[in-house]
Amino acid sequence: MLRKRIIPCLDVSDGRVVKGVNFVNLRDCGEPVEAALRYAEQGADEIVWLNITAAGEDPNALCRAVERAAEQIDIPLTVGGGINRVGRVRELLLAGADKVSLNTGALARPSLIGEAADRFGSQCIVCAIDARREPEGGWRAYVDGGRKPTDWDAVAWGALAVELGAGELLVTSMDTDGVQDGYDLELMQTICATVNVPVVASGGAGRPEHLAEALETGAEAALAASIFHDGTHTVEEVKQACRDRGLPMR
DSSP states (O other), rough: OBEEEEEEEEEEETEEEEEEEEEEEEEEEEOOHHHHHHHHHHTTTTHHHHHTTGGOOOHHHHHHHHHHOOOOOSSSSEESSSOHHHHHHHHHHOOOOOOOEEEEHHHHHHHHHHHHHHHHGGGEEEEEEEEEEEEESSSEEEETTEEEEEEEEEHHHHHHHHTTTTTTTEEEEETTOOOOOOOOOOHHHHHHHHHHOEEEEESSSOOOHHHHHHTTTSSSSESHHHHHTTSSSSSHHHHHHHTTTTTTBO
């Protein structure tokens, strides 16, 4: 059995870590490089850095910040936000990212996933999916930081992304994001049963047990933000709660 990962998430806007509820009402949570270093020292298995307002920002500023972070941490770094061409994937990998996360750009042009995977390897390509429940059942994929619905069923899109070459899925429930009442376990179970690549569960962690529950759905990793940014729990506390439930942790 693969050992499970715990991943702090840095949602970054204008060079600052932010966190909201259901993708809105963002609050400042500090400087991203400092946060990445702090979580690496706590025993995080990876850091996910998502530049959530990339459209209006200097792309070179993100590369410089990623370079600073990569120089100081010795764990994998996944970076996303505003990536819509293979050249941008290359820039971030050269800056020190180990993986890149594609979302809006991939839904606008799905072939981007295959182009990036062919050039850099599927292990470098993460497809991020922001999913919201539909009244009639299922989940719809959203883009533009959760502001715009697409025509895609989130599970079907995840399956196609893997077929195109994505080596990992980062799945966020917009309904539970920031609420801290737990993940959308049904969504995670459905995604994990559909694809044969690692799934990172995101959206809703309020207690260490919530991350354990997400991992028990079959997810290979659980991502959280608020409980780490607010100092409610450390990475090691979360890992211990997972071990207590018999989960194999890195």
